[in-house]
Amino acid sequence: MSPARAMIFAAGRGERMRPLTDQIPKPLLKVGGKHLIEWHLEQLSAIGIVEVVINISHLASQFPQTLGDGSRWNLKIHYLDEGPMALETGGGMLNALPLLGSDPFVLVNGDVWSDFKLSELPAEIRGDAHLVLVDKPAYAAHGDFALDVDGQVQSAGSNLLTYAGIGIYRSTIFETWRMACSDAPGLHETPPRFPIAPLLRRAMREGKVSGQHHHGRWVDVGTPERLHALDAELKRP
Helix, strand or coil, rough: CCEEEEEECCCCCCCHHHHHCCCCCHHCCCCCCCHHHHHHHHHHCCCCCCCEEEEECCCHHHHHHHHHHHHHHCEEEEEEECCCCCHHHHHHHHHHHHHHHCCCEEEHHHHHHHEECHHHHCCCCCCEEEEECCCCCCCCCCCCEEEEECCCEEECCCCCCCCCCCEEHHHHHCCCCHHCCCCCCCCCCCCEEEECHHHHHHHHHCCCEEEEECCCCCCCCCCCHHHHHHHHHHHCC
């Protein structure tokens, strides 16, 4: 059964996007006439997602003011305000699990843009996660993970790809999360603050992360220059 819920990471400060993000959260910046996050909400609705959890922190009040309750996309949006300091990817997802439930859910980073169709994600996954990977962009010093011939994602390899910030996750990836993230400075805060990468790498070692290679367009909209270039590209007739 295809996932019915999704999460969008939208709590980041967007330091590299300043001064634009001094006034507007990065996922609410516009490209091609739409807020970045709108591109994701439209796609999530199109594949049958009914509930979306959006974690927020920086300029948090702008999200419900701009997006409302999600009804314009036939979605129900839950906003999770993490306070003045974001919980990072792992902490943010763990904090959202009570709303996401035990079934697999779609995860999308709110500050990326891609022509990848979420309908191409698998309806079911066997392990803890399924990741969309893309060719390493020119502005990335190194890749993230490798994809083997069997469709399994490995933490190392000769041809590293970049994680697109798009995938499907299960709550089981958080089993023994304290051990996997034992060196995270915010581990013992309430709620805990830690990255998801150590959990993914542990699951990869156990053969529990599958993936697919998207060969199309993908942009980490991390700087004003990339934002303006993408905006111009999307507005071309």
